[in-house]
Amino acid sequence: xxxxxxxxxxxxxxxxxxxxxxxxxxxxxxxxxxxxxxxxxxxxxxxxxxxxxxxxxxxxxxxxxxxxxxxxxxxxxxxxxxxxxxxxxxxxxxxxxxxxxxxxxxxxxxxxxxxxxxxxxxxxxxxxxx
Amino acid sequence: xxxxxxxxxxxxxxxxxxxxxxxxxxxxxxxxxxxxxxxxxxxxxxxxxxxxxxxxxxxxxxxxxxxxxxxxxxxxxxxxxxxxxxxxxxxxxxxxxxxxxxxxxxxxxxxxxxxxxxxxxxxxxxxxxxxxxxxxxxxxxxxxxxxxxxxxxxxxxxxxxxxxxxxxxxxxxxxxxxxxxxxxxxxxxxxxxxxxxxxxxxxxxxxxxxxxxxxxxxxxxxxxxxxxxxxxxxxxxxxxxxxxxxxxxxxxxxxxxxxxxxxxxxxxxxxxxxxxxxxxxxxxxxxxxxxxxxxxxxxxxxxxxxxxxxxxxxxxxxxxxxxxxxxxxxxxxxxxxxxxxxxxxxxxxxxxxxxxxxxxxxxxxxxxxxxxxxxxxxxxxxxxxxxxxxxxxxxxxxxxxxxxxxxxxxxxxxxxxxxxxxxxxxxxxxxxxxxxxxxxxxxxxxxxxxxxxxxxxxxxxxxxxxxxxxxxxxxxxxxxxxxxxxxxxxxxxxxxxxxxxxxxxxxxxxxxxxxxxxxx
Numbered sequence: 001x002x003x004x005x006x007x008x009x010x011x012x013x014x015x016x017x018x019x020x021x022x023x024x025x026x027x028x029x030x031x032x033x034x035x036x037x038x039x040x041x042x043x044x045x046x047x048x049x050x051x052x053x054x055x056x057x058x059x060x061x062x063x064x065x066x067x068x069x070x071x072x073x074x075x076x077x078x079x080x081x082x083x084x085x086x087x088x089x090x091x092x093x094x095x096x097x098x099x100x101x102x103x104x105x106x107x108x109x110x111x112x113x114x115x116x117x118x119x120x121x122x123x124x125x126x127x128x129x130x
Numbered sequence: 131x132x133x134x135x136x137x138x139x140x141x142x143x144x145x146x147x148x149x150x151x152x153x154x155x156x157x158x159x160x161x162x163x164x165x166x167x168x169x170x171x172x173x174x175x176x177x178x179x180x181x182x183x184x185x186x187x188x189x190x191x192x193x194x195x196x197x198x199x200x201x202x203x204x205x206x207x208x209x210x211x212x213x214x215x216x217x218x219x220x221x222x223x224x225x226x227x228x229x230x231x232x233x234x235x236x237x238x239x240x241x242x243x244x245x246x247x248x249x250x251x252x253x254x255x256x257x258x259x260x261x262x263x264x265x266x267x268x269x270x271x272x273x274x275x276x277x278x279x280x281x282x283x284x285x286x287x288x289x290x291x292x293x294x295x296x297x298x299x300x301x302x303x304x305x306x307x308x309x310x311x312x313x314x315x316x317x318x319x320x321x322x323x324x325x326x327x328x329x330x331x332x333x334x335x336x337x338x339x340x341x342x343x344x345x346x347x348x349x350x351x352x353x354x355x356x357x358x359x360x361x362x363x364x365x366x367x368x369x370x371x372x373x374x375x376x377x378x379x380x381x382x383x384x385x386x387x388x389x390x391x392x393x394x395x396x397x398x399x400x401x402x403x404x405x406x407x408x409x410x411x412x413x414x415x416x417x418x419x420x421x422x423x424x425x426x427x428x429x430x431x432x433x434x435x436x437x438x439x440x441x442x443x444x445x446x447x448x449x450x451x452x453x454x455x456x457x458x459x460x461x462x463x464x465x466x467x468x469x470x471x472x473x474x475x476x477x478x479x480x481x482x483x484x485x486x487x488x489x490x491x492x493x494x495x496x497x498x499x500x501x502x503x504x505x506x507x508x509x510x511x512x513x514x515x516x517x518x519x520x521x522x523x524x525x526x527x528x529x530x531x532x533x534x535x536x537x538x539x540x541x542x543x544x545x546x547x548x549x550x551x552x553x554x555x556x557x558x559x560x561x562x563x564x565x566x567x568x569x570x571x572x573x574x575x576x577x578x579x580x581x582x583x584x585x586x587x588x589x590x591x592x593x594x595x596x597x598x599x600x601x602x603x604x605x606x607x608x609x610x611x612x613x614x615x616x617x618x619x620x621x622x623x624x625x626x627x628x629x630x631x632x633x634x635x636x637x638x639x640x641x642x643x644x645x646x647x648x649x650x
Contacts, residue, residue, distance in 0.1 A: 010541075013457065016450045017431035020438055060544060084424070115427035118434055 003129050004045055006030040008038035008064065009053040009082070014114075018051060018082070018121070025122045027129070035064035042074055048129045052108075054083040054090055062093050069105040078109040078128035082121075087111040135178040136245075137161045139169040139195060140211070141187045145236075149182075152238060156245075166190025170198055173206075180248050181208045182241075185219050193222055200227045205255060207248035211236060293369075293389035299382050301326045301343060313369060313391050315362030331387065332357045335371055342375045343382055351375070356392065368392040417589075421465065421596050428458035468598040471527075471605065478521040478610045480633065485564045486511040488522055489556050492529045496537060500552060505540045508553040515558055518632035524606040525566070525630055529554070531599040532568040532626045538591060539572030539624060563612070563631045571623035580618060603628075 005027045007018045015031055022029040030045055032038035034056050042050060050068065054061035061083065068074045081090060091107065098104045110124050136158045140146050143164065150160040161176050163169035166189055173181065181199055185192035196208050210223040210231045220231040229251060230244045287294050293310030297303050303325050306318040314321075314330055321330070328336045335357055351374030361367050373387035435451030438444065493507055500507045533554060540550035548571070555567040575583070575590075582588040584604045589595035607614045611631050618624035 013428040013431050013454050016435055016454055020435045020447060020450070024438060063544070115423070115430065 002026050002028045003048040004028045004030055005049045005051065005125065005129070006032065006038065006042055006045065006047040007051045007082075008032045008035065008056070008061065009051070010034060010056045011053070014053070014082070014116075017116070017118075021118045021121050022125075024118075025125070027125070035060060035067075038064055039067055042068065042077070043071075046073075047077060049125060050077055050079045051082050051125075052079055054081060054085050062090065062097070065094070065108065066097060066102060066105055070103060080110045080112060080124060080128070081108045082112050082114065082116060084114045086113065134249075135159045135161070135176065136180045136182060137163065137169065137173055137176065137178045139163045139166070139181065139183040139187070139192070141165060141184065145184075149236065149241075152241075153245075156242070158245075166192075166195045166198075169195050170202075173199055174202065177203060179205075179207060179252050180245065181206055182211065182245075183208065184211045185216070185223065186213060193219070193226060196223055196226050196228055205252070207252055209244050209248055291391075293391070294386065295327065295330075295389070296376075296384060296386040297327050298384045299343075301328065301339070301385070303327060303330075304384070305386075309391075310389060313361065313367055313389050314359065315365065327385065327387070330359065332359050332371075335373070335387070339373065339375070339385055339387075342385070354390075359389070368396050417597055422462075425458050425461045425465070428454055428461070432458060465596055465598070468596060468602050471602050472598060476606075476609055478524060480519045481522055482517055482519055483522040483525075484517055485515050485520070485525065485566070485630075485632075486513070486556055488525050489529060489554050489566060492526060492533055493554055495530065496533045496552075500537055503537070503541055503550075505537055505550040505552055508551055510553060510555040512557045515556060515564055518564065520564070520630055520632040521606075521610050524610055525628075528603040528606050528628055529566055529568070531603045532566075532628070535599060535626075536568050536570035536572065536624070538595075539570045539574070541572070542591070543573040543621075545621065559629055562633070563629055566628040566630070567625060568627075569623065569625040574620040574622050574624055575618040576620050580616060583616065 005022050007015065007022070007029060009015055009018070010033050015033075019029045019031065027048075030041055030047055032041045038050075038052070041047075052061045052065060061081065065079060065081070068077065068079060081087070083090065090111065094105060094107075109128050112121065112124060134157060136153060138146060138150055138153065138160055139162070140149070141164055146162050146164065150162055153160045159178075161172050161178060163172050165187055169181075169183065170190075181195075183192045183195050187195075190198075192210055196210065199206050199208055204227070207229045208223075208227065210220065210228045211234055212220045212223070212231050213234050215233075223231055229248050232240045232244050287305065287307045290307060290309050293313040294305065294307045295303060295310050296305035302323065303321050304323065306314075306316075306321045308318075310321075311317055316330070327339055331339065335352075338352060352372055354370050354372045356368065357371050358366050358368050359371075369392055370390040371387065373385060375382050376384045376386060432451050432454030435447055435454060437451075439446070439448030439451055489511060490509070493509055497507055533552060536552040540552065543550065551571050553567075553569045555565075555569070557565045557567070559565050579590060583600055585601070589597035604614055607628055607630070612629045614629075615627040616624065
């Protein structure tokens with residue numbers, strides 16, 4: 001059975017693109033359009049890996065990442081951040097949340113800045129999904 | 131010190147001896163002589179302040195001695211001793227400058243009075259002389275001081291960077307410092323005592339001076355203001371000017387004008403504006419490039435998906451990829467249209483239309499996206515707005531931008547369990563305008579965001595906005611003679627209100643003339 005990979009993004013272009021890349025590489029894509037439904041789907045499906053956008057309506061990727069990493073059942077799922085914002089901006093916002101009293105969270109497994117190259121995406125996923 | 135040196139002259143030795151004993155007793159230093167010749171020798175040697183001489187003497191008589199002594203030192207007090215009743219000689223002596231006379235036989239009392247008087251006179255003269263000397267000295271010092279001050283002021287005026295121009299009471303220029311030479315380009319030799327202020331002052335300043343010269347004292351001066359002067363050779367020089375009339379009591383005695391050269395400042399300002407403009411262009415280009423890169427990413431993704439579809443003969447993939455390509459071509463097209471609208475002057479195209487219908491069209495267009503994201507769309511249209519003449523294209527575009535922004539504001543609101551709502555309201559504004567109001571209860575804006583709202587390529591939507599929407603809206607509203615108002619509070623939402631003027635259909639007229647001309 002092919003491994004499930006969850007993509008959380010609100011951009012229809014990215015959804016179609018990532019879905020195609022995943023299918024091409026033999027994974028089963030799961031799609032969520034915001035952080036809220038992404039979290040529900042992660043709990044329900046227990047995917048092997050999560051691809052997460054940062055700037056999204058409803059619940060942002062920053063908040064969803066925290067929730068993932070603080071949930072004992074989900075925290076071991078590797079997360080690759082796939083975003084238009086720079087890596088250091090994301091890391092800094094995580095630090096800020098930690099300073100405001102939240103539990104510290106580990107850095108994401110990988111960080112890919114958009115635009116994403118199909119080959120690079122596939123290779124990065126392969127590194128974390130055995 | 132009171133004069134106490136005294137020369138006593140008498141041909142009778144006994145009298146000499148008695149008198150000198152008595153005078154020494156009084157505290158005088160007494161020199162004696164038995165005749166005129168000897169007296170003059172002693173006088174020249176000792177130069178006593180007071181001489182007491184007998185008139186009748188063999189050889190050189192007292193009058194001759196008196197005249198000689200007065201020649202040698204006119205300040206000497208000479209008291210003559212006359213024979214009893216010899217009034218004529220006494221008067222002669224007084225005429226030749228004797229200060230007093232006493233009769234023989236010389237009584238101590240008369241002698242003391244005469245001597246005291248002589249001594250007082252000498253003292254007075256001495257004091258007078260001292261005063262005169264002091265006065266002369268003070269006068270010289272004062273003159274020197276005045277000269278130094280005047281020189282100092284001259285140097286101040288000369289070394290001032292400001293141009294200083296002063297006139298006399300007729301307006302003739304009498305002072306033109308090097309600062310003024312630099313600004314006006316004329317040398318002081320060409321100006322001073324030759325030219326009136328009217329010939330070099332800018333017209334409005336000259337006018338004010340002119341009326342100031344005519345009026346009675348009512349105005350002290352003019353504060354700094356920016357004017358342009360025409361220098362030698364016609365160069366227009368920007369300056370800061372201030373000036374004042376000079377009064378002595380109520381009378382105008384002249385005027386002075388101060389000119390600060392603004393050429394360098396203006397040049398720096400131009401350079402600053404230029405470099406700011408370049409920086410703004412750089413920023414604009416960077417943002418535009420970023421947005422185009424986003425579209426390109428979408429196109430590349432679409433191409434990738436289309437290629438897979440072609441390879442695998444997969445119609446679904448082909449369709450999905452093609453949709454991506456189409457969507458991103460749509461974004462390019464929207465961007466180009468926005469850029470064109472923004473960069474081109476555009477005349478509003480007035481047509482008869484129903485503002486409520488335009489608002490309805492926009493709501494229908496956005497309803498699907500709103501519903502997908504659980505955002506309620508509320509319509510509140512004023513039914514009394516009928517058919518009017520306005521630019522429906524512009525109104526549609528502006529309203530669509532605002533409603534689309536309002537939905538985004540709800541989407542990007544991170545509050546939890548909020549029921550999001552976007553309201554579109556229309557209303558009449560007096561007799562000739564319609565308002566369109568779009569309110570959301572989404573994320574709201576900080577003051578900082580509000581400030582940049584209408585600047586080019588500013589977007590809070592990450593790569594998803596061009597940063598042109600509100601800019602274009604603003605421009606269209608302005609071209610239509612309307613205005614746009616924004617209220618917003620972070621976390622509470624925003625309200626954008628458009629005011630569009632229109633021409634009433636029943637008001638007649640072609641409906642094509644510009645609105646501004648129609649205003650009462």
